[in-house]
Amino acid sequence: MNQTEQQHEHYAETAFRADAIPRQAPPPEKSIWGKLGSNFDIARLPWGNYVGINPSEFEYEYSGGWYRDFEYMGEQDFHGFNHINELRWSKFVDEDISLIYRFFRFWFVFWTHLLSFIGPGGGKGGGWFFTSIVAVCTILFLFAADTILAALTPLAITVGLCGVATVFKTLFEKHSIRFYKSNQNWSDDVAFCRRSGLVKSFQGNFPFYEFDAFIEMAADMKGNQRHTLKVRHRYPQFSKDKHSGLPMEFTFPTDTGSIAERYAMWDMLGRYMDVSQPLPDIPRLEPFRHLDPTTKAFDEAGKRGRPATYWRDLYAKASEQELKQWREEHRQVVDAAPWGSRPDLMAQSVPGYGDSYTAEPEDVNAYGRFPSKSDRFVERAEANDAFPQNKRDSD
Incomplete structure (x- = not known):
């Protein structure tokens, strides 16, 4: 032929x-x-x-x-x-999942991707932006706080939250394909x-x-x-x-x-x-x-x-x-x-x-x-x- x-x-x-x-x-x-x-x-x-x-x-x-x-x-x-x-x-795409799961997945992806230090394509994510804002505020109000620990607490919490978000985002991107393979159909x-x-x-x-x-x-x-x-x-x-x-x-x-x-x-x-x-x-x-x-x-x-x-x-x-x-x-x-x-x-x-x-x-x-x-x-x-x-x- x-x-x-x-x-x-x-x-x-x-x-x-x-x-x-x-x-x-x-x-x-x-x-x-x-x-x-x-x-x-x-x-x-x-x-x-x-x-x-x-x-x-x-x-x-x-x-x-x-x-x-x-x-x-x-x-x-x-x-x-x-x-x-x-x-x-x-x-x-047609997903064989419940509306409840869709709801929680949306907010999970939203917050982890928003607060992650790693952005699309390996660039900088929103975590750097939020951390920078809190860091500037920490410097401005450092001497107004009762103790250094109290002044640094908001920055530590922000870094911690963004760090956790980065970990969850990385795990989601690495393992979500397993869910995709069994439940998601183009x-x-x-x-x-x-x-x-x-x-x-x-x-x-x-x-x-x-x-x-x-x-x-x-x-x-x-x-x-x-x-x-x-x-x-x-x-x-x-x-x-x-x-x-x-x-x-x-x-x-x-x-x-x-x-x-x-x-x-x-x-x-x-x-x-x-x-x-x-x-x-x-x-x-x-x-x-x-x-x-x-x-x-x-x-x-x-x-x-x-x-x-x-x-x-x-x-x-x-x-x-x-x-x-x-x-x-x-x-x-x-x-x-x-x-x-x-x-x-x-x-x-x-x-x-x-x-x-x-x-x-x-x-x-x-x-x-x-x-x-x-x-x-x-x-x-x-x-x-x-x-x-x-x-x-x-x-």
Whole structure:
């Protein structure tokens, strides 16, 4: 059986290919699916024309968490209990536990992670912040206390609580995988499915090409901004939530840093769903690359340029400090990538799709700051010949 036959047997006829997006209906008026409140969209991200760079969010690059799970479970169990494999990228987890347990676990995780000296990715946690505040107060009121012991007691209690929280957080992260393996199941009913090209949800199943990616900004009462990647169904009249009336959308977590990270996440999701592309080369997908025909052919042709166990070997030897350094270096790669002003492939398939474009900065991180004279905003180029120039030679 040749490669083409293997792909036709493995992938459904509805599988997504960026060079074969069908003609679709015009999108509805924005007023139909716009949301009220403090959140609003600042950019709609382009389709196709992949840059080929993955986000540096710790769940996908340079974090030891995935390797700990993989080492404990083994490849067979890891396939089913990982949120992403070669078949689906799950967006919903179903736990076989009681509400009482969920309640106590939430507060246990909340306080241990808030007060721990160790933060995400091995960085400094909230424990250092609280200890520093109490330490400053101790110095200020040292001479007002009756005894030195009385002055140092609040600091000692804070250090003790944060130390206990650090221990519990470490134990939870080390041993929670045992509970996860037996009680937690990532759902195939709410997922982005590579084999079928469908996005499955409780509201129905819809083709991936009917979804658009947006950078959404939310502001708190102090004016602080945060940016989120939202992947939203273009035709909410068929998929909006019956109770809230809001359009169906999915949030993809990304690094708390630059807006470029949101572009990288959308780029990775597109390549994941596009069966003309190999699977994104991230640690969590490495054990399943040989199970996907396009990816297997790509790797066997030597185009990956890495050993089959590249990520596993790297994580088995790397220290947390090395992973942190590599993650910081990768963030710079993401920020420097040419995300802005790329042609949008979807403009060829959806009438009126490009009419709502606004000028886009060449450096997309300009969305997250006040415009300056150095920021260059330009219109997106035409997409007529964009995809063939970018398409990988993986067919």
